[in-house]
Amino acid sequence: MAEEIKLKKAVNKRRTFAIISHPDAGKTTITEQLLLFGGVVREAGTVKGRGSNNFAKSDWMEIEQKRGISVTSSVMQFDYDGKRINILDTPGHEDFSEDTYRTLMAVDSAVMVIDGAKGIEPQTRKLFKICKMRGIPIFTFINKFDRDAREPLDLMNEIEETLGIETYPMDWPIGMGRQFLGVYDRFNHRVALTHPTDPEKPYLPLGEDGMVDGDNPIAGEGEWQDALDGIELVEMAGNEFDEDKIAAGDQTPVFFGSALTNFGVKTFLETYLKFAPAPSPHKQEAGEAVKPLDSEFSGFVFKIQANMNPKHRDRIAFVRICSGEFTRGMDVTLERTGKPLRLSNVTEFMANTRENVETAVAGDIIGLYDTGNFQIGDSIFTGKQPIKFEKLPQFTPELFVRVSAKNVMKQKSFHKGINQLVQEGAVQLYQSYTSNDYILGAVGQLQFEVFKFRMQNEYNSEVIMEPLGKKTARWIDPEQLDTKMASSRNLLVKDIHGDPLFLFENQFAESWFKQKYPDVKLTAKL
Numbered sequence: 075m076a077e078e079i080k081l082k083k084a085v086n087k088r089r090t091f092a093i094i095s096h097p098d099a100g101k102t103t104i105t106e107q108l109l110l111f112g113g114v115v116r117e118a119g120t121v122k123g124r125g126s127n128n129f130a131k132s133d134w135m136e137i138e139q140k141r142g143i144s145v146t147s148s149v150m151q152f153d154y155d156g157k158r159i160n161i162l163d164t165p166g167h168e169d170f171s172e173d174t175y176r177t178l179m180a181v182d183s184a185v186m187v188i189d190g191a192k193g194i195e196p197q198t199r200k201l202f203k204i205c206k207m208r209g210i211p212i213f214t215f216i217n218k219f220d221r222d223a224r225e226p227l228d229l230m231n232e233i234e235e236t237l238g239i240e241t242y243p244m245d246w247p248i249g250m251g252r253q254f255l256g257v258y259d260r261f262n263h264r265v266a267l268t269h270p271t272d273p274e275k276p277y278l279p280l281g282e283d284g285m286v287d288g289d290n291p292i293a294g295e296g297e298w299q300d301a302l303d304g305i306e307l308v309e310m311a312g313n314e315f316d317e318d319k320i321a322a323g324d325q326t327p328v329f330f331g332s333a334l335t336n337f338g339v340k341t342f343l344e345t346y347l348k349f350a351p352a353p354s355p356h357k358q359e360a361g362e363a364v365k366p367l368d369s370e371f372s373g374f375v376f377k378i379q380a381n382m383n384p385k386h387r388d389r390i391a392f393v394r395i396c397s398g399e400f401t402r403g404m405d406v407t408l409e410r411t412g413k414p415l416r417l418s419n420v421t422e423f424m425a426n427t428r429e430n431v432e433t434a435v436a437g438d439i440i441g442l443y444d445t446g447n448f449q450i451g452d453s454i455f456t457g458k459q460p461i462k463f464e465k466l467p468q469f470t471p472e473l474f475v476r477v478s479a480k481n482v483m484k485q486k487s488f489h490k491g492i493n494q495l496v497q498e499g500a501v502q503l504y505q506s507y508t509s510n511d512y513i514l515g516a517v518g519q520l521q522f523e524v525f526k527f528r529m530q531n532e533y534n535s536e537v538i539m540e541p542l543g544k545k546t547a548r549w550i551d552p553e554q555l556d557t558k559m560a561s562s563r564n565l566l567v568k569d570i571h572g573d574p575l576f577l578f579e580n581q582f583a584e585s586w587f588k589q590k591y592p593d594v595k596l597t598a599k600l
């Protein structure tokens with residue numbers, strides 16, 4: 075009984091979320107601020123390769139730094155206000171969407187960062203769709219109000235129209251750019267000033283009538299009047315605050331601020347923590363969903379990352395715990411093979427260090443040092459009842475290259491590199507049906523570039539990549555397959571499970587095929 079209460083308390087403290095945004099909207103800057111509040115980092119500029127940098131750097135980060143993009147997601151944990159927060163960072167660049175999609179399967183809510191001047195950008199739209207699919211709550215932070223931004227009402231409309239979600243502005247900006255004076259905080263009944271005359275008093279309390287109690291240093295400013303007009307409008311015509319809708323992902327609380335000047339981020343964090351859900355049940359492929367307070371331990375691998383630390387050429391499988399309690403050295407079953415495994419070499423993720431973890435519960439992410447046991451999507455569990463979590467989303471790649479080792483004498487490192495990077499989900503691997511050539515598939519071109527860079531840097535294997543261009547991948551039932559169906563317009567290949575598929579040159583080639591073989595069923599992944 076005491077154990078149950080302890081577990082319940084621990085699980086209810088967890089808040090696990092991902093930050094999604096279009097590149098450059100300010101995700102890294104916000105993450106840094108959050109980590110500052112959590113006391114995990116002491117100065118800004120620690121997360122990305124900016125300024126003084128003691129974040130676990132690794133080879134693949136070099137490519138991120140060169141290009142200024144974040145390639146893979148990392149995990150950060152800290153305590154704040156009695157809660158244990160797990161932030162899962164996601165790559166902003168669309169070429170790495172697959173990685174982000176998988177990460178979104180491992181969180182209970184998402185924070186969407188939007189650039190106030192740009193509004194909804196393509197990548198945000200795409201990622202948002204996945205959040206919607208999962209029905210997780212989404213909290214919105216509209217950033218960069220210290221610069222000229224779009225009208226707040228216009229931004230609200232855009233979110234509602236393009237994303238199909240209700241908005242509830244938790245606060246409202248008072249001016250923007252150089253005249254960004256603060257926000258009218260509806261939720262906390264106060265005005266927060268960007269430049270308070272007394273730094274000890276950054277907030278002005280609001281009275282029942284919604285006006286500032288006592289002296290209001292910005293009362294004479296036009297921006298104040300505009301903000302009041304805006305507030306009046308959303309009070310009258312806007313949505314009602316609805317916690318159930320928020321929990322179902324049908325309404326998003328919206329906050330305005332400026333991450334760079336650290337304005338609005340703390341209020342955002344504190345309010346977010348009031349409404350963000352504790353760990354929720356996770357669906358299985360069949361049978362009942364697994365509840366966080368179930369006593370048996372379970373979790374799934376949503377990401378595999380090799381060589382995070384160039385000093386130790388290690389490989390880590392990231393596991394989202396879904397139920398029970400993890401303890402060091404515990405024995406679990408790997409569902410895919412049915413084999414027992416002992417979890418002794420495990421790490422948890424603080425922002426800039428990797429510490430050994432003793433116990434962890436639902437909502438937490440642990441990293442298992444992996445010697446090749448795990449694949450993305452694997453379930454692990456204790457107890458007699460097997461647990462198999464829902465499949466992670468897999469995407470039908472659109473771009474293909476034929477790949478081979480430049481130096482034929484170095485086949486061993488070539489194969490090792492390919493196998494590991496494919497298991498990580500960096501690219502998808504196919505083999506030509508007839509010649510056994512290696513063909514790589516990706517959603518975005520940058521995936522190939524990262525692959526090439528990592529093959530060279532981590533596996534000392536120079537590769538030759540021959541572009542095959544854009545293709546439409548369609549799987550075919552092996553029973554229906556006749557190798558004679560392959561032609562110059564459709565390359566017949568097999569995936570890593572040995573399942574056959576055609577890579578069609580274009581839409582026309584696919585239609586032609588369908589006409590010729592009307593009984594053959596072709597399927598796409600996602």
Ligand code: G4P
Pocket residue numbers: 095096097098099100101102103104124166217218219220221331332333334335
């Ligand atoms: P990302 O992770 O979403 O890609 O964005 P990141 O935080 O790296 O921010 C992208 C750029 O936007 C950075 O500038 C950052 O300083 C700036 N930025 C972030 N938040 C704000 C904000 O609230 N206001 C303003 N004005 N700028 C903001 P950069 O020039 O690309 O990088 P750096 O030279 O500052 O490192």
